[in-house]
Amino acid sequence: MTIKTIRSAFPVLARAHFHYLDNAAMAQVPGQVINAVAAHDVAARANVHRGLHDLARRADAAYEAARESVAGFLSARPDEVVFTGGCTQALNLVAGGLAESLGPRDMVVVSVAEHHSNLLPWLMLAKRRGFQLASIPVTWDGRLDLSDLSMIDARCKVVAVTHVSNVTGAVSDIPRLAEAAHAVGAKLVVDGAQRTPHGPVDPRALGADFYAFAGHKTYGPTGVGVLWGRAEHLAHLPPAAWGGGMVAGLDGETVDFLDPPRRFEAGTPPVAQAVGLAAALDWMRGLDWDKVRLHEAGLTRQLLAGLAGLDGIELVGPNGLEDRLPVVSFTVKGCHPHDVAHLLGEHGVAVRGGAHCSQPLMKALGLHEGCLRVSMAPYNDDSDIHALLRGLAEAVRVLR
Amino acid sequence: MTIKTIRSAFPVLARAHFHYLDNAAMAQVPGQVINAVAAHDVAARANVHRGLHDLARRADAAYEAARESVAGFLSARPDEVVFTGGCTQALNLVAGGLAESLGPRDMVVVSVAEHHSNLLPWLMLAKRRGFQLASIPVTWDGRLDLSDLSMIDARCKVVAVTHVSNVTGAVSDIPRLAEAAHAVGAKLVVDGAQRTPHGPVDPRALGADFYAFAGHKTYGPTGVGVLWGRAEHLAHLPPAAWGGGMVAGLDGETVDFLDPPRRFEAGTPPVAQAVGLAAALDWMRGLDWDKVRLHEAGLTRQLLAGLAGLDGIELVGPNGLEDRLPVVSFTVKGCHPHDVAHLLGEHGVAVRGGAHCSQPLMKALGLHEGCLRVSMAPYNDDSDIHALLRGLAEAVRVLR
Amino acid sequence: MSHEVYQQAIKDLAGREAGRLVAPTASARLDNPLCGDRIDLDVTVADGTVTGLGQVTRGCLLCKASATVAVEQATGLEVARAVALVEDVRAMLRQGASPPLAGLAAFEAVRPYKSRHECVLLPFKALAKALGSGLP
Amino acid sequence: MSHEVYQQAIKDLAGREAGRLVAPTASARLDNPLCGDRIDLDVTVADGTVTGLGQVTRGCLLCKASATVAVEQATGLEVARAVALVEDVRAMLRQGASPPLAGLAAFEAVRPYKSRHECVLLPFKALAKALGSGLP
Numbered sequence A, B: 001m002t003i004k005t006i007r008s009a010f011p012v013l014a015r016a017h018f019h020y021l022d023n024a025a026m027a028q029v030p031g032q033v034i035n036a037v038a039a040h041d042v043a044a045r046a047n048v049h050r051g052l053h054d055l056a057r058r059a060d061a062a063y064e065a066a067r068e069s070v071a072g073f074l075s076a077r078p079d080e081v082v083f084t085g086g087c088t089q090a091l092n093l094v095a096g097g098l099a100e101s102l103g104p105r106d107m108v109v110v111s112v113a114e115h116h117s118n119l120l121p122w123l124m125l126a127k128r129r130g131f132q133l134a135s136i137p138v139t140w141d142g143r144l145d146l147s148d149l150s151m152i153d154a155r156c157k158v159v160a161v162t163h164v165s166n167v168t169g170a171v172s173d174i175p176r177l178a179e180a181a182h183a184v185g186a187k188l189v190v191d192g193a194q195r196t197p198h199g200p201v202d203p204r205a206l207g208a209d210f211y212a213f214a215g216h217k218t219y220g221p222t223g224v225g226v227l228w229g230r231a232e233h234l235a236h237l238p239p240a241a242w243g244g245g246m247v248a249g250l251d252g253e254t255v256d257f258l259d260p261p262r263r264f265e266a267g268t269p270p271v272a273q274a275v276g277l278a279a280a281l282d283w284m285r286g287l288d289w290d291k292v293r294l295h296e297a298g299l300t301r302q303l304l305a306g307l308a309g310l311d312g313i314e315l316v317g318p319n320g321l322e323d324r325l326p327v328v329s330f331t332v333k334g335c336h337p338h339d340v341a342h343l344l345g346e347h348g349v350a351v352r353g354g355a356h357c358s359q360p361l362m363k364a365l366g367l368h369e370g371c372l373r374v375s376m377a378p379y380n381d382d383s384d385i386h387a388l389l390r391g392l393a394e395a396v397r398v399l400r
Numbered sequence C, D: 001m002s003h004e005v006y007q008q009a010i011k012d013l014a015g016r017e018a019g020r021l022v023a024p025t026a027s028a029r030l031d032n033p034l035c036g037d038r039i040d041l042d043v044t045v046a047d048g049t050v051t052g053l054g055q056v057t058r059g060c061l062l063c064k065a066s067a068t069v070a071v072e073q074a075t076g077l078e079v080a081r082a083v084a085l086v087e088d089v090r091a092m093l094r095q096g097a098s099p100p101l102a103g104l105a106a107f108e109a110v111r112p113y114k115s116r117h118e119c120v121l122l123p124f125k126a127l128a129k130a131l132g133s134g135l136p
């Protein structure tokens, strides 16, 4: 399995002089995912659950097989896997469900490094239900500062943190947070959006109680995400969205919800997208992740070294490779991130500039104008890093 | 434009001896929709909003063009079109937003004919926020009984009804309901899931304030739906899901939401699915709907006549063609709907049997075992009706 | 039209409804609200053995037929054995295990139709419930 | 690398920040929190005419350059005219209308880059806001 083989699976990468380094926003998609979705829509398209004709049986089988594929990726049980419309929806689902039993004497602990999608649901529900919200601060290099976890006390019922920062690539110490949360009987919700693009993960072994991720960042289709939850917790979680396909009985005001996972899948689920996500995860599981991780780390090292050689670059986040994934953010002295990203784009290098839906982190790190983010995937190679560094030097020359 | 031309757009229909009459659960998809989604994922795949590279600009353009296409289909403004994960999610979004300002002195009026997706959100929010829920009853043939609308009184803040019944095909008198709702200052939420598969619609002209529909029932992808709302109402509707991409500013506890429609699109939206839906609606807008409606009515007439000629069939819903779309439900004396649907399925005829996520209607009509539903689309033809009637006669012979 | 699932044996079974018992030791009502199926099942037990069974079922042919097998062939079984039947029937349908009761052979044809498995299982769930084990 | 958007004219404009006025008739602060852009704009008005403008802008080059055009070329305009500029700039960017101020010609290159339109518009929105019209 060479990087060339990996690249060749992605039709979009065949474009010449095109360097996609915006993977943390949305990853590209292998041809087999595109084909799986198309094939499903031609040969197995029907609504799922209790269909009695041939297409419906195929759709049911494909959808439940997709659930098993996700379960395999997460080393979990299929009935612990809930398909949602995205990572944000998964986080809203678990926040909405858990918030049902929270009130003014309770607290939820998030971190300053959260993406808005793992902050706003808790913030808005806190206003609504009156519970407290506290934030784990970050260190100067954007890591969660776990030196004082005393805020995770008896009032704390939920700790909700990101597994990997979408800005800095820093990997959170989930086992340590799990220990702190479980010591006070709190549940640990982990936002895995930036972790799952870099290989299979075992949220149960990490100590998470709930784990969310997005299809489109994991080489799968848009329009699908996953909420995993321990069976014992899903069993008690009330649904936070309601509709067809999730009730067993409905008699007047009495509603009898189906067991998980269907209780959480109100309405027609994203069937073809779940099938596409399964194809993406199957593709991922075919990679040698020890090798891929080395490759990604190599690119990160190369990038960090290249940035160190440029004038006026200030890193945002860890400057080493330990406990970090291949997401690297930085500022360029005297240049607004949007101007730089724009010029890089003209140069065929796709990166992102801005606040990255992480305004509290930007504020904590004093980044009023946001920063530039380079985020890599297994299909990136030296040429992408070279193009970026070359483009960066030229952008600075143009802008200054 | 012949039915043959229409059929030929749908790859799945090329299968011999295959009669798809389960369109109300999920419609089939034209090849051009499959291609549009695949093409997007190869050539314009990136996250939307503020991307500064080429792919991101294409993604933005494609996504906003999709919004314009939906707006065209609904004779609406693009900023009145919110993309959601489905019709159920659209209904949860509007219910959640409107419920924010409802309390114990308020009332929401639904109907007995609602699909669970337009009932459960209101029912659950009523429990939570303490407002009252009242139901418009149905007549013996499953139509909304509008003879006494006195329940739509000063306490009533929202009327939420289906445009077309997913069981009976009956078309609700939306203008009359709009008049009643608006007379008391209530808002009218219309569930258009079963209406949009049968041609463009103008919710504003009908008097609706909000209108929801599903992509997968409208010849588009799964994983996408639409909430339309009058600009003047969307402007005041609080969001009911939160995440990235929907806030302008976030400062401590102060959240400044973006204007509609983005305020309601938390997280990465179903970009490729929106593009696919637009392709589906563009395909629809290319049809001559006067002709298609005649064709659909002809099939309905043929089906009703055929059923009348069979022994022990009892119609559920209107027995005529007036104010009804091509959805026909019935029971077969002495035969459980699931047994009949199963045997029809073996015969290559896809129909649905059961409660159709409409338990209150089943109860009101005394259908403990549910019913069989035949639902048609423009691509259906005589041969489908013949196969159904033949299959039905044989199923009855086998089962009795 | 394939009649495999709706073979005569199934229809015959479905046509034989035992009716309720007059003096049951225990009873259970079980619904499958998704399709409106409902079974009322009565059982008499003596010395740890099922000594009598009755049932009235509203539901599809498969459910009615399965209910008949349950009442006709679970009589005489030890309670623990009767309770375990639901798992055995599930294994028969899902994993291709052999039928735990002779009368269930007719239901092997249901295996490929996953959405019908519940219909066959419901009477055995009701039996387990009546025997006080709760649902699996 | 295409420099069209970042031509020398834009860079020159961005480099000329007028600074705040000492005794403005009105001021407005406007944020684009999505990218952290912030403009503080001061205006003096006499007899229905804009007589002076000042600004300090934190933001990208396009925003800073546009702010310079606004303060340098809106002076002398009638208030209503100055308020209307934001719509004219929008029309220039979106519909290809001609630049409402000579200095805006340099911004025609921004047309294809929709996500940058807001950067160019912000100073003109601030101008309209300062002139008391509220935002469009």
Ligand SMILES: Cc1ncc(COP(=O)(O)O)c(C=O)c1O
Pocket: A243, A244, A266, A267, A268, A269, B024, B025, B086, B087, B088, B089, B115, B117, B118, B162, B164, B165, B166, B191, B193, B194, B214, B215, B216, B225, B357
């Ligand atoms: C009338 C009606 N409303 C709402 C829905 C829900 O749509 P979806 O399942 O696509 O969310 C359906 C379809 O299942 C329906 O028929």
Ligand SMILES: Cc1ncc(COP(=O)(O)O)c(C=O)c1O
Pocket: A024, A025, A086, A087, A088, A089, A115, A117, A118, A162, A164, A165, A166, A191, A193, A194, A214, A215, A216, A357, B243, B244, B266, B267, B268, B269
């Ligand atoms: C860390 C993190 N969490 C959550 C999300 C939200 O994911 P989505 O936008 O796919 O719902 C993202 C991506 O935008 C992310 O990077």
